[in-house]
Amino acid sequence: MSDSRGRQTSDQPPHGGGANPGPRPPEEPERRGGILMGRPFGVPIYVTPSWFVIAALITWVFGGQLDRVLPELGATRYLVAFSFAVAFYGSVLVHELAHTLVALRYRLGVRRIQLQFFGGVSEIENEAESPWREFWLAFVGPLLSLVLGGVFYLAVQAVELSTVPGVLLAGLMVSNFVVAAFNLLPGLPLDGGRMLRAVVWAVTGRPMAGTVAAAWVGRALAIAVLIGLPLVGAARGTERSNTDTLVDAVLAAVLAAIIWNGAGASLRNARLKEVLPGLRLRELARRAVEVTGDTPLGEAMRRAREAEAGALVVVDGRGEPIGIVRESAVRGVPEHRRPWIAVGALARDLEPGLRLRADLTGEDLLRAVRATPAGEYLVVEDDGRVYGVAALTDIEQRLTAAVTGR
Numbered sequence: 001m002s003d004s005r006g007r008q009t010s011d012q013p014p015h016g017g018g019a020n021p022g023p024r025p026p027e028e029p030e031r032r033g034g035i036l037m038g039r040p041f042g043v044p045i046y047v048t049p050s051w052f053v054i055a056a057l058i059t060w061v062f063g064g065q066l067d068r069v070l071p072e073l074g075a076t077r078y079l080v081a082f083s084f085a086v087a088f089y090g091s092v093l094v095h096e097l098a099h100t101l102v103a104l105r106y107r108l109g110v111r112r113i114q115l116q117f118f119g120g121v122s123e124i125e126n127e128a129e130s131p132w133r134e135f136w137l138a139f140v141g142p143l144l145s146l147v148l149g150g151v152f153y154l155a156v157q158a159v160e161l162s163t164v165p166g167v168l169l170a171g172l173m174v175s176n177f178v179v180a181a182f183n184l185l186p187g188l189p190l191d192g193g194r195m196l197r198a199v200v201w202a203v204t205g206r207p208m209a210g211t212v213a214a215a216w217v218g219r220a221l222a223i224a225v226l227i228g229l230p231l232v233g234a235a236r237g238t239e240r241s242n243t244d245t246l247v248d249a250v251l252a253a254v255l256a257a258i259i260w261n262g263a264g265a266s267l268r269n270a271r272l273k274e275v276l277p278g279l280r281l282r283e284l285a286r287r288a289v290e291v292t293g294d295t296p297l298g299e300a301m302r303r304a305r306e307a308e309a310g311a312l313v314v315v316d317g318r319g320e321p322i323g324i325v326r327e328s329a330v331r332g333v334p335e336h337r338r339p340w341i342a343v344g345a346l347a348r349d350l351e352p353g354l355r356l357r358a359d360l361t362g363e364d365l366l367r368a369v370r371a372t373p374a375g376e377y378l379v380v381e382d383d384g385r386v387y388g389v390a391a392l393t394d395i396e397q398r399l400t401a402a403v404t405g406r
Contacts, residue, residue, distance in 0.1 A: 034114065043100055043110045050117035051089065058085040061247075062171065069167055084168055088175050089115055091148050095179065096120040098144040102137050118258060119179070127273070131202035131210070138194035142180040149176035187218030189262030211270040218263030226256035268403050275402035276362040284395055285358065285379040285388030286310030290321070293344025297333060300325070300343045311389030313378065314347045321386055323347030324354065324376045348374065355380055358387040369395065 034048035063081035066073060073080065096113045099122040103110050109125035122141075128134035152173035159166045186196040193214040200210035229252035233245065287309040291300045293316075300312050312325035329346035348354070353372025358379050360368055369377070369392065379387040 034116075037115075040097065041100065041104060043104075043113060045093065045113045046115070048114055048116040051115050054117045055082065055085040055089075058082075058088065066167065070162070070164065073164075080164055080168065084171050087168065087172055089120075091145065091172060091176050092120045092179065094148060095141045095145050095183075096122045098140040099124070099137060102140050106133055106137065108137075118255065127207075128198075131198040131207075134201070135195050135198035138191040138198065141191050142183045145176045145180035145183070149173050149180060152176060185221055186214065187221040187259065187263060188214040188266040189218065189259070190221075193218050193263070193266075208270055208274060211267055215263040215267040218259055218266075222256040222260035222263065225259060226252050228252075229255070271403045272399065275399070276366075278402070279362050279365055279395070279398065281356060281360040281365050281379060281390055282358045282387070284398060285390045286394070288313045288386060288389045290315045290319070290386065291343055292317070293323070293347065294342050296339050297330065297341045297343050297346065298338035301330075301338065311376065311391070312343055312347075313386060313389060314344055321350060321378055323349050324378055324389060326375055327391065328375055348376070350378060354378055356390065357382065365395070 034046035034051075037045045037047055039045070059078055059081040061081075062084050063078040066077040066081060070077065092115060093113070096115075100110045100113060103122070103124045106128060108128065111123040111125055114121045114123070124137075128137055152169050156166065156169045156173055159169060161167070161170060183191040184195075185192045187193040188197065188211070196217060197207070197210035197214040200213045201207045204210070230245070230248045233248035287307065288311040289300065289304045289307050289309045290313045291303065293314050304310070304312060311327075313321050314323035314325060316322050323344070325343050325347045333341055333346070351372065353368070354374055354377050356365075356368055356377045356379055358381055373392075375392055377390045377392075379390050381387050
């Protein structure tokens with residue numbers, strides 16, 4: 001048994017600004033993602049705590065602008081500004097619901113919608129089967145934002161701009177056009193990046209080629225946002241305060257980080273999908289030595305070394321496996337005490353979920369592991385015979401090595 005083993009986990013990327021279809025390992029039952037606002041079409045909508053941060057920021061910034069346009073409002077301008085923040089995120093929700101409806105139409109499944117700091121996320125469970133379905137799934141969100149911008153443009157024509165309704169409608173018009181334009185930028189994890197991925201996929205016939213192209217464009221966009229956003233702010237005039245400049249720099253850094261990390265995560269997820277079919281439990285299982293619970297640890301480890309085994313299974317008097325000796329517990333026993341410690345004291349009882357069939361592969365294997373979290377699993381043949389023991393760290397390291405190419 002190895003006493004030196006690192007613990008690694010595969011990344012689950014956060015995506016902002018649009019649909020989030022793509023490969024991912026099966027997850028545990030749905031986690032709460034904030035405050036549940038409803039379940040349209042059976043899909044839960046959550047508002048995360050980070051939304052209140054951006055709502056406060058929008059209220060502060062928009063309220064300051066209202067003071068210059070409608071000074072007669074006084075402190076009431078902040079209530080109007082907060083109303084704008086709520087209405088704006090209502091537009092973001094429409095954007096996300098567009099993704100959701102198309103995903104449901106294609107039977108891809110939608111886990112949930114989250115409204116958070118930088119927009120919204122539609123967590124789509126499966127990937128589109130064709131590039132053009134992926135293209136339409138990504139494009140429909142910005143399309144609805146453009147439509148909303150057009151509707152607010154028409155509404156602005158019917159009111160006086162120097163009134164509260166006029167200012168709100170104009171703000172919603174501009175913000176929806178900005179959301180559409182930003183999401184159409186051709187880099188992952190934005191909707192435009194998924195559209196680029198779909199086009200490259202259609203041309204080359206390889207989804208991975210599209211992901212690589214869109215991910216690298218996304219990283220280039222992150223650098224452009226980091227450098228360009230503060231420059232655009234500086235070019236708007238010399239009347240800007242140091243606080244405005246600082247806000248621009250912070251927003252640029254956060255946006256760039258989200259885009260950069262999202263692009264990298266999309267690439268890792270694509271690689272994960274490619275390697276998952278090759279993940280076979282039979283190849284990952286360690287040879288195991290069967291010992292009774294009263295066997296001294298030192299003696300059990302000697303037998304394991306002689307058999308070139310990497311795990312210990314505790315059996316009862318009839319030879320039936322009843323537990324797996326935990327590797328973490330073995331590491332915690334000093335060498336000089338191992339002859340005096342029985343392996344039964346270091347074993348985890350075999351629960352039903354700790355017995356895995358040796359023929360498990362890919363997503364079925366990950367689903368079984370997620371269903372019963374543990375450090376080790378007993379691997380058995382269809383007839384119940386012990387094949388070996390699979391360590392969670394071995395599974396994680398195999399996935400990490402395949403995804404990162406290391």
